[in-house]
Amino acid sequence: MHISKKSCIFADKITNHQSPITNHMTPISKLGEFGLIRHLTQDLTNRQPSTVYAVGDDAAVLNHQGKRTLVTTDLLLEGIHFNLEYVPLRHLGYKAVAVNVSDICAMNATPTQITIGLGISARFSVEDIEEFYAGVRVACEHYNIDLVGGDTCASMNGLSIAITCLGVADDNDIVYRKGAKVGDLICVSGNLGSAYLGLQLLERELQVFRATQHGNLSKAEENNDAIHEKFEGREYLLERQLKPEARIDIVEALRKAGIKPTAMMDVSDGLSSELFHICTQSGVGCDIYEDKLPIDYQAAALAEEMNLNIVTCALNGGEDYELLFTCDIHDYEKLVPIDDIYIIGHITPAEYAPVDVENGSSAAAKEAQQPVNLRLIPRNGNPIPLTAQGWNAFV
Amino acid sequence: MHISKKSCIFADKITNHQSPITNHMTPISKLGEFGLIRHLTQDLTNRQPSTVYAVGDDAAVLNHQGKRTLVTTDLLLEGIHFNLEYVPLRHLGYKAVAVNVSDICAMNATPTQITIGLGISARFSVEDIEEFYAGVRVACEHYNIDLVGGDTCASMNGLSIAITCLGVADDNDIVYRKGAKVGDLICVSGNLGSAYLGLQLLERELQVFRATQHGNLSKAEENNDAIHEKFEGREYLLERQLKPEARIDIVEALRKAGIKPTAMMDVSDGLSSELFHICTQSGVGCDIYEDKLPIDYQAAALAEEMNLNIVTCALNGGEDYELLFTCDIHDYEKLVPIDDIYIIGHITPAEYAPVDVENGSSAAAKEAQQPVNLRLIPRNGNPIPLTAQGWNAFV
Numbered sequence: 001m002h003i004s005k006k007s008c009i010f011a012d013k014i015t016n017h018q019s020p021i022t023n024h025m026t027p028i029s030k031l032g033e034f035g036l037i038r039h040l041t042q043d044l045t046n047r048q049p050s051t052v053y054a055v056g057d058d059a060a061v062l063n064h065q066g067k068r069t070l071v072t073t074d075l076l077l078e079g080i081h082f083n084l085e086y087v088p089l090r091h092l093g094y095k096a097v098a099v100n101v102s103d104i105c106a107m108n109a110t111p112t113q114i115t116i117g118l119g120i121s122a123r124f125s126v127e128d129i130e131e132f133y134a135g136v137r138v139a140c141e142h143y144n145i146d147l148v149g150g151d152t153c154a155s156m157n158g159l160s161i162a163i164t165c166l167g168v169a170d171d172n173d174i175v176y177r178k179g180a181k182v183g184d185l186i187c188v189s190g191n192l193g194s195a196y197l198g199l200q201l202l203e204r205e206l207q208v209f210r211a212t213q214h215g216n217l218s219k220a221e222e223n224n225d226a227i228h229e230k231f232e233g234r235e236y237l238l239e240r241q242l243k244p245e246a247r248i249d250i251v252e253a254l255r256k257a258g259i260k261p262t263a264m265m266d267v268s269d270g271l272s273s274e275l276f277h278i279c280t281q282s283g284v285g286c287d288i289y290e291d292k293l294p295i296d297y298q299a300a301a302l303a304e305e306m307n308l309n310i311v312t313c314a315l316n317g318g319e320d321y322e323l324l325f326t327c328d329i330h331d332y333e334k335l336v337p338i339d340d341i342y343i344i345g346h347i348t349p350a351e352y353a354p355v356d357v358e359n360g361s362s363a364a365a366k367e368a369q370q371p372v373n374l375r376l377i378p379r380n381g382n383p384i385p386l387t388a389q390g391w392n393a394f395v
Numbered sequence: 396m397h398i399s400k401k402s403c404i405f406a407d408k409i410t411n412h413q414s415p416i417t418n419h420m421t422p423i424s425k426l427g428e429f430g431l432i433r434h435l436t437q438d439l440t441n442r443q444p445s446t447v448y449a450v451g452d453d454a455a456v457l458n459h460q461g462k463r464t465l466v467t468t469d470l471l472l473e474g475i476h477f478n479l480e481y482v483p484l485r486h487l488g489y490k491a492v493a494v495n496v497s498d499i500c501a502m503n504a505t506p507t508q509i510t511i512g513l514g515i516s517a518r519f520s521v522e523d524i525e526e527f528y529a530g531v532r533v534a535c536e537h538y539n540i541d542l543v544g545g546d547t548c549a550s551m552n553g554l555s556i557a558i559t560c561l562g563v564a565d566d567n568d569i570v571y572r573k574g575a576k577v578g579d580l581i582c583v584s585g586n587l588g589s590a591y592l593g594l595q596l597l598e599r600e601l602q603v604f605r606a607t608q609h610g611n612l613s614k615a616e617e618n619n620d621a622i623h624e625k626f627e628g629r630e631y632l633l634e635r636q637l638k639p640e641a642r643i644d645i646v647e648a649l650r651k652a653g654i655k656p657t658a659m660m661d662v663s664d665g666l667s668s669e670l671f672h673i674c675t676q677s678g679v680g681c682d683i684y685e686d687k688l689p690i691d692y693q694a695a696a697l698a699e700e701m702n703l704n705i706v707t708c709a710l711n712g713g714e715d716y717e718l719l720f721t722c723d724i725h726d727y728e729k730l731v732p733i734d735d736i737y738i739i740g741h742i743t744p745a746e747y748a749p750v751d752v753e754n755g756s757s758a759a760a761k762e763a764q765q766p767v768n769l770r771l772i773p774r775n776g777n778p779i780p781l782t783a784q785g786w787n788a789f790v
Binding site: 177 | 447448451452453454455456457458459460461462463464465466467468469470472473474475476498499501502504508510511512513514543544545546548549550551552553555557559560561562564566569571572573660661676
């Protein structure tokens with residue numbers, strides 16, 4: 001990511017919004033569906049030996065002989081998951097790949113291939129989609145994966161992105177959410193809350209920008225300088241929001257150190273929400289220590305400025321795409337030398353709320369029941385229960 | 396499919412449109428994302444031995460040991476690929492699975508697993524999504540495949556469906572588009588144009604319905620009886636449009652007969668368009684005989700009534716999801732006894748238009764260049780060139 005590009009984000013979008021198809025822009029109808037696909041995929045190179053046949057037929061063909069195949073799908077919809085007023089299409093392409101790769105990493109597996117489904121509304125040009133694909137290519141290169149297929153079609157409204165990522169692993173290397181045991185250490189990579197604060201910053205500046213602009217380009221450019229200043233010293237937060245990374249490096253570091261986590265997830269909805277998944281599926285509780293939560297100083301400073309509680313941001317802000325994992329206490333010595341991993345707590349025996357015998361038939365109720373003792377231990381004071389505020393998309 | 400349900404299609408939709416969340420409807424926010432997923436997937440049963448771990452973690456785990464894995468993705472967007480004014484959600488769920496299974500069949504492979512990404516706008520209730528999933532389950536049962544994962548989220552507008560289908564095959568069983576040889580027979584299963592005419596019928600009756608209804612329910616019910624009459628004797632066309640089948644039976648029949656096609660595709664965009672893909676990728680031409688095109692009598696009758704050329708419908712109407720394949724002339728004897736397969740022509744040597752030396756550097760131009768001798772041989776008269784009218788989504 002080129003930091004210098006960031007200050008232009010808004011100016012870019014002004015041009016795009018006022019005239020989606022300028023002199024330099026090619027309407028997609030000129031190429032048609034097949035022409036567009038050929039144009040976008042003509043010089044793809046395959047990196048994975050397991051890629052037998054990629055783009056150009058009804059299905060891709062893969063050779064995952066002797067290994068488990070892993071598969072995950074994510075849908076990214078304009079207006080819900082991203083706002084093109086401040087997300088450059090190239091970054092969006094990168095992020096769309098990264099968040100899927102992250103799911104494969106969270107299984108302790110190696111990502112190998114992706115497919116992309118793209119629904120494109122009339123306001124996008126061939127050049128726009130090229131930008132998106134440029135980001136996809138950079139991500140494929142960075143994560144050493146192959147783009148092997150997909151579907152490109154028109155959409156009524158906005159941009160719809162569906163990405164499926166495949167991966168491989170030996171059966172006994174795979175880490176599920178359900179394996180956490182009492183006494184295990186709870187660890188997280190990188191830091192928490194930065195992506196959320198990056199989003200708050202972008203949203204705030206967008207509101208300011210909207211309020212002051214009058215559709216006047218030179219005015220908007222002046223404005224852009226002001227926004228540039230607002231972003232200075234916050235580049236890291238923007239990067240965390242606009243170009244998150246899947247922590248494939250952490251998976252590799254753990255493997256090299258001889259550590260197999262007992263449970264693992266990526267932090268997409270927020271730490272609390274992910275802890276609930278691990279504890280519910282493993283049938284355990286947990287204690288998390290406030291003073292152990294890794295927080296970046298830019299995030300702390302912006303939270304202060306925006307009157308947000310930084311601990312709440314770290315617990316419930318989503319999209320960090322860091323790895324949350326538990327591992328056996330005996331791995332402690334091997335864990336400590338690994339860079340960028342933080343021990344934030346430990347697994348405790350589960351406690352459940354009493355089952356309502358009238359309404360809940362035992363098996364189903366138990367299955368859906370969450371342990372009640374997921375606790376945050378503050379710096380000074382009594383443990384407080386964690387709540388999975390996460391992201392309810394449907395409210 | 397219950398034919399008796401069809402006449403209720405419009406009446407159903409009136410109720411849905413006037414009050415998307417009635418007394419009986421549960422808002423999705425009540426369950427939340429994870430609640431909805433649990434609700435929809437709690438009693439899924441796995442049918443495939445290769446399904447190691449399905450829904451409930453970051454990725455599904457599959458064991459395709461010693462086989463090639465195949466993967467295909469399709470995006471289905473409301474307003475582009477389907478109109479919920481006449482497509483019941485249960486049928487849509489079935490069709491969304493079938494069209495992906497069809498892509499795996501078209502590679503001469505066995506479909507094994509699917510993932511579903513669902514973007515749901517606020518006008519849908521839990522019951523609506525249950526209906527969609529009911530169709531998905533029936534399809535999974537029918538095609539003997541497992542639903543192993545997905546993503547469920549909110550959308551700004553309408554329903555977005557992304558389905559990925561995985562399959563397996565031995566390496567030397569896989570059939571690509573690129574293998575057709577001069578002299579090969581060109582075959583198609585079932586019949587052509589019926590799905591397109593089913594769509595024309597639904598669209599016509601929708602227009603009539605819209606024109607005569609005044610938001611009055613009893614009036615609409617009267618109307619519904621009239622529509623019921625219009626659909627009588629056309630049930631097959633509606634079924635072809637609303638509940639297409641992937642021709643997994645044809646793949647099995649060919650295997651049983653010891654026939655491996657030299658090239659194969661499914662007919663989704665239209666016969667002409669698919670022939671262009673096979674001929675371009677195989678570097679061949681073709682002759683197709685008008686009097687050999689398999690056409691259903693309901694399709695022929697409706698085309699007559701609507702003043703449509705039935706041959707044009709058969710050549711360019713999409714969504715039949717029949718299999719188009721080429722096979723060696725020596726397989727003729729084995730081919731004839733198989734039910735529901737029709738020989739419609741044969742492969743000829745390719746002829747190309749002269750390359751413009753000024754503009755086209757040979758390799759790229761040649762690669763993108765299509766043979767010019769794809770021909771339709773009419774009942775009486777001279778061969779006429781086929782044109783890939785197909786479906787350009789971007790016009």
